[in-house]
Amino acid sequence: MADQRLDWQPRHPTDLHRTIGSLRRGPGDPSFHLDRDGAVWRATRTPEGVATVRLVQASGGTIRAEAWGPGAGWAVAQAPELMGDADDTSDFDPILDALRDAHRRNPGLRIPRTTLVFEALVPAVLEQKVITLQAHESWRRLLLRFGEVAPGPTARPMRVPPPPATWAVVPVWEWHRAGVDPRRAQTVATAARFAERIDEAARMSRADAVARLTHFPGVGEWTAAEVAQRAFGDADALSIGDYHLSNQVGHALVGRDLTDDEMLEVLEPWRGHRYRVVRLLGASGLPRRPRRGARMPFVDHTWH
Template identity: 50%
Template sequence: MAGRFAPRTTGPALPHQAAPAARRRTGAPPPGAGAEGRTEPPLTREWTPSGPLDLRLVLGPLRRGPADPTFRMTPDGAFWRATRTPEGPGTLRVAARGDRVGAEAWGPGAEWLLAGLPALLGADDDPDAFTPHHPLLAATRRRRPGLRLLRTGLVMESLIPSVLEQKVTTDEAYRAWRLLVRRYGTPAPGPTTTLGLHVMPDARTWAMIPSWEWHKAGVDTKRSSTILRAVRVAPRLEEASSMPFPEARARLELIPGIGPWTSAETLQRSNGAPDAVTVGDYHLPSIVGHALADNRHATDEEMLTLLTPYEGQRHRATRLILLSGRIPERRGPRMTPGNIAAL
């Protein structure tokens, strides 16, 4: 239970405590900067996709709210992503260059990020494996030829924000992610100062966050305890990124507090799993039911029945339904966001 309490003052400081103070004392430059405070030149790569590619559609699922400290889209059309790779923190900038994609990367994880660029942008995805059996899906597929299912190869970066999204409004979850990453993460390598990008904390730092800081971020004990259980076995969970979907899902769901909803939301991003349909979602059954059968009151079971023709591609089917714009009109009040931090 050590992770439920503040670290002892004699122990190593957390990144948000140590880094700024150390830089003030020593004059050391921020991560990704040279000895004189200059940003180190990036590693670069160009990649040509085999077909149409819409970066906004592909990378959009990585963004956790408009103020996500790990993700930015800039006015020049570039996408910036700060993450923690097996090699260390890294920042990736991706932009379309005609029929090619150009990428730049900074930090210890730069080589790892560039090596995984094709997979990130859907090179391992097979859109032709999907056969639309409904006019809505066929029409949406024609209008969105650049949709690919990404694969990050990183489990914890998707698992933790997915746990934060359990049973709360998206605004509450985004706020918690934003506060915790900014406070306990580290500034992203590269020229990211004006973007405010941060790399999420490592497993040890997540485990050392005291209970009152979770509370201040609006995270209840059930969700914070799930995250603490997960980070204690983070290396084992990261292994799921290279497993087939059924085995990966089983690995994640061994952790108490991680169920089908959370494992699907995670593996859609980390593994690019095309069949990882999100069961247990508050809105998705009604959206799928309304789109495919004009049934806005569909249950999870009815949703899965409607998606049976797309077995093996059910996540892609739901993405296309969400992109179609055929969403049932709201007929009730929005869920009121909670704020346990005020208690």
């Protein structure tokens, strides 16, 4: 039996998997699991302690959140917000037929809001300037090495991300073994020492929150946007500077590669919902940029 449970009917169409899937850091993420019956398990560190949350959606749309651990009460109380309860699409105009169709086919795609800023910051930093698979492997290794065993009857062994105090003192050789270069390692360690101030950003305006995040060395516009998409539920947070994004958006909307500046111009009609447009494009099946030439290379940081 769960320590805490909450059942609720979302006030707007909500698709559990499409909404919360953006929080998963690869198929091997030790803090996230999708089991065979469609339930989503998520291990997290709440302001009240560690918790494991199990989310399942009934055929009528009702969602059940069950949680275990010291942070179970906080986790189930926050579950509707996690599932995009505050995500408002009432002023979103798809404009283009292709986007209108994607929006119609995916009415339950919401922007989640965890409110856990530092928790979202660490994997975002790990994803800087490396291929996604490499970053996901670093996250997996570090959680298995330093994460806490997730409470509850998890469908498979899971780990809660380490507390800031642990991230701050991860030995140099452990970063190396996880394939993380000294610059990213130092960014995480520095941010960990100010985790409380970083978590305050969840209660700030968007501008102030971004300013708070980018105040820290190694946290730029791209990283702040990746955090805002998950911790703040920001439907407009655009990952400017992403290795692939501008070209993917360009081919989906105008049929060619775009620079970041051109992408911003193309997406201007959807200001306020630009990240939503990106998510819808990903779910739409619209044309993607053809693969030409080499992918971004795997970078071996273990020699540092």
